[in-house]
Amino acid sequence: MINRICAFGQDVALGFCFSFLVAFGGCGGPQSSLPSGSGITYWRTLSGAAGDAQDTLVARFNEQHPDTKVTSEFQGSYSDLATKLLTAAAARRGPQVTQLGTFEIRQFAKSGVLVDLKPLMNGPNGLDTSGWSGTLIAAGEIDGGVYWLPFNVAVPVLYYNQDAFTDAGLSGPPETWADFFSYARKLTRRGDKDAVQMSGLALWNITWPLLSMFWSEGGELTNRDYTNITLNDPVAVRLLTELQSLVREGAATLPDKASGGHRAAFLSGRAAMILDSQDAFSEVFTQATGFTPALANYPAGAKGKVYAPGGGGLAILANTTPKQRETAWAFIRHMISPESIAYYARESGYVAFTEESRRAAGDLLQDPRHATIHEALPFLRADYSVNMSPAVRNAFDEAFQKILVQNADVQATLDAADTRAEAAVKEELTAH
């Protein structure tokens, strides 16, 4: 029985191979310099325009390299994709190139699932990263290697209700975080019996926007090797106390996901400001009714402007054969070429994060709103340490919820979170 099952499995596999050869073996052109038969699979996430644009980029690569083929396969959300990668890696299967969120870079790199891209970056077909914004090149650095390169880069964007600002006598967006808190109070409108009709601010139910706030005010939550975890940093305590006060006063809300989250609160006129990313752009400017939306960069703090990037990147899997690795690297270079990044920025709303890609995107940046979004790039600090450690990430997320939802004592909650994170990080580091 087992033999028959195995034979069937082989038949299926051979069938796939045969179909593959029949379908793609005949087509071709002379341009490709990649080894023949070095086809690879690319696993991606992101749906809608952001997914379609990736498939178009893959199709363009295949047109340019007829001797090989990249097959793009959608694998669900970032976390679905990560679960699949981990399972497939255990069986030495899976793709050769993958899109990857920031949460799993470190864990996968340490586990030997990802290939160190540094030798490829410094090799004959290397990568010039001199025009990359901020510290983006540092994003995927682990133990001296580079295991992840940014592809779909998100930047922080503040959206605000221009009419509410005018009514409140505010001439423009807040320049500093101190202004930001003060504006949130000024923008809050109350009706009968002091009931809040519009909050000054609707907070996102994730901690990502807070990183920019903390960093620009000089706060730190952890260093990159997790030897100095400071979730109870005085800056974090001060800023979370301020946010908690806003929530208590009704000047800020933390809408849950089921009610549409912070974006629905903003779009329906229940909040005058939201801290979001460029991803909300089309939603805000097509669905906001009854008021004029506008956008700005996040405010500056004591250390000026320091912004946490978001989004995802690309990585090569360790199961890749040398032949495939050549194709995989050529494919990554294609995906983050200026033309591809510019195309992706236009289609998906992610940013053109290199100087050349911004030049290639030309018309996109003629729109002052997109120009403002891209002004955030030089201030990016590509440090995903908080994301990369489940211990730090979970402890901080829980503290955030306790402080803003359950109105817990800020200092005590952050102290407890810090202790928990330090203990859990030790286990994480030992496991690696």
Place this chain on the structure above:
Amino acid sequence: MGSSVAAHVGHTRKNPLTTAAVYASLLAACMLLGLPFFWMVVTSLKSPHELAGYPPSWWPESLRWGNYIDAWRSAPFGRMYVNSLITGLAATALQVGLALLMAYAFAFIRFPARRFWLLLVLATMMIPDEMKLVPNYLTLSRLDWINTYWALIVPPAAHAFPVFVFYQQFRMLPSALIDAAKADGAGHGRILWRVVLPMSRPVLVAVTLVSFLGRWNDFLWPLIVTDTATMRTLPVGLAYLKKQAEEGASPWHLMMAAALFIVIPIVILYSILQKQFVEGITKGAIKG
């Protein structure tokens, strides 16, 4: 005893206040349970602009039937329907068939350490599916079954819950009937098919429906063991519509439209088998 119950029931029906209270409670329960379904239908017909509206509207400004077309085109749902039907039916048939044989053996055949083996089978219910993910994947990978129907049909077929339910049902059957069938010279297959199954029909229907529902709605396993859209099932198709938290709000109107055409076959199936399903579910409750 029977006549006194009948008299009591008759008396209850004649009291208009009690009857009204019962109907009001039932109506309230129906509305409560039907509300999510109603909301799904209403949301599926709204415009994206209405989704963000506050307070939320109970009825769309205009019925946007085009949402269903847009949702259908967002993923290869036609192919996914076929995949869901094939794998759902096959896995259910296999799961129910295996469970029937196992439950029959545990209930009617004497063999060494029977109770131990039964407990061992039931103990597998305590292992979370997520823990079996990697070992099962490795096995399928070695068989080269990843991204094939086999991966979607065979592993889910081994499930202890239907075994448990059938075993409980078989134990309640009068042993005299089984003995009589044996005395008439019937073998195990004949007893199962001609005696046990006809007497367990409501339970069989209930277990079949629950098993099919489990397969039809399963997301994680089909996502893990399939790589291409052509092999995927309907719940995975929904993920094609869902956006990341940092990508913006998901198109809930399209997601609800897609959810509706995923749910409809189950609603039809349940409507057809409702009577036997309820009988099967309540049978255990009545007889203990």
